[in-house]
Amino acid sequence: MLKSGVLFLFRHPQTVKKSLRSSQMKLIDADGRVSGPGHKLLLVSFDGFRWDYDQDVETPELDLISRIGVRAKYMTPPTLTMTSPSHFTTITGRWVEDHEVVHNMMFDQKTNLKVPHKQTLRRSEWWDTGATPLWITAQNQGLKVGSFHFPGGGANYSGQPVGRHVFETPGFPDDNETEWRQNIDQVLDWFSEEDFDFVTLYFGEPDNVGHAHGPDTPQHKNIIRQIDRAVGYLRRGIDAQNLTRDLNVIITSDHGMTTVKKRPLVDEIVLNWYLPLLKLASFEILDYGGFGILTPRPGKEAEVLEALAKVPNITAFAKSQIPESFHLKKSQRLPPVIIQAQLGFNLNSRFIVYVNKGDHGYHSGEMDMKTIFRVFGPDFRRDLVSEPFDSVHLYPLMCHLLRVTAAPHNGSTQVTQDLLLQHTIKAAL
Structure with missing residues (x-):
């Protein structure tokens, strides 16, 4: 039941019952x-x-x-x-x-x-x-x-x-x-x-x-x-x-x-503290564990990447610069910028909203x-x-x-x- x-x-019309099923x-x-x-x-x-x-x-x-x-x-x-x-x-x-x-x-x-x-x-x-x-x-x-x-x-x-x-x-x-x-x-x-x-x-x-x-x-x-x-x-x-x-x-x-690091104002990553997201980005998924994606507004990609380079405990990549070992560079769906947090750190966009005590999404x-x-x-x-x-x-x-x-x-x-x-x-x- x-x-x-x-x-x-x-x-499926091509599915047929096989007659020889036994290992013998x-x-x-x-x-x-x-x-x-x-x-x-x-x-x-x-x-x-x-x-x-x-x-x-x-x-x-x-x-x-x-x-x-x-x-x-x-x-x-x-x-x-x-x-x-x-x-x-x-x-x-x-x-x-x-x-x-x-x-x-x-x-x-x-x-x-x-x-x-x-x-x-x-x-x-x-x-x-x-x-x-x-x-x-x-x-x-x-x-x-x-x-x-x-x-x-x-x-x-x-x-x-x-x-x-x-x-x-x-x-x-x-x-x-x-x-x-x-x-x-x-x-x-x-x-x-x-x-x-x-x-x-x-x-x-x-x-x-x-x-x-x-x-x-x-x-x-x-x-x-x-x-x-x-x-x-x-x-x-x-x-x-x-x-x-x-x-x-x-x-x-x-x-x-992995265990999420949770010391207030020490381990939290809030990207809006480092760059004005509303002004510089047209699309984002950033409140989702240790991996984030972001689409800069036209002409703003260099400014976004420069600001993200100053954020502690993350690494930001232009999609064209993603290491080959990630096997992500050729993706057509991924936005122009991806963000990978270091193990145990979680991304927040504008406010500290993340409540998980454990998470994944980090580098394999x-x-x-x-x-x-x-x-x-x-x-x-x-x-x-x-x-x-x-x-x-x-x-x-x-x-x-x-x-x-x-x-x-x-x-x-x-x-x-x-x-x-x-x-x-x-x-x-």
């Missing part, structure tokens, strides 16, 4: 590579799960997953370390400058339109940028796919929706453990009863707890324990529904979390922005700790597991091939 969201069903039906060729259909795949994202959150809390289920599968030391998200941009990098394998989901909020510099995050999730024009997410690529190659609350899963791409998608119910608490179990049950039913091939499942925690209380608090430890119980519930459900031999599971996140090179990565299933090695890697490489790994031909992407199968059992490895897609 589905209580947590609004359900939409779409059967896979064939090994002379080079030791798998032929035949891929295994099923479940991608689970726990929003804001920092890479080390399980190190000061007892997490027996996550520990077990590490023993029966693979754990990366950490995974590096893209810059921007925000929910929508990072999730879309995972599902497309594209850097942010290529997929153009450049903020949690949909915006338009010319009209000053700003659409809040939860409403943006339903706006196809924000997501349908030319980068093709794996849901669409897979279902166009005959696979049955679904998205449960996953960012981008409710949009249409060139008019095509994701085969099955469930939106979050507005106002429903993200930490409802009963609902979590219902959502897991529903997704496992899709696999076992309806023969789905690929499903993405999203949980809004521990992000909300991290924002409200900070990452180094008793509340943070409590939500990590709840997540660990959910992972155990998922693992037992896989066994109960006889999916163990045919379902690969990836558990990851979009970004980490900061350790507090790194994320968790766990995988297990029939295609993965056991009891392996892998070196860190960038989340952009998850996409070609998922394409390989599903045996689909990848759309253009920025990742590489070479980065993750050591995670796989030898007989599942084949040449890069």
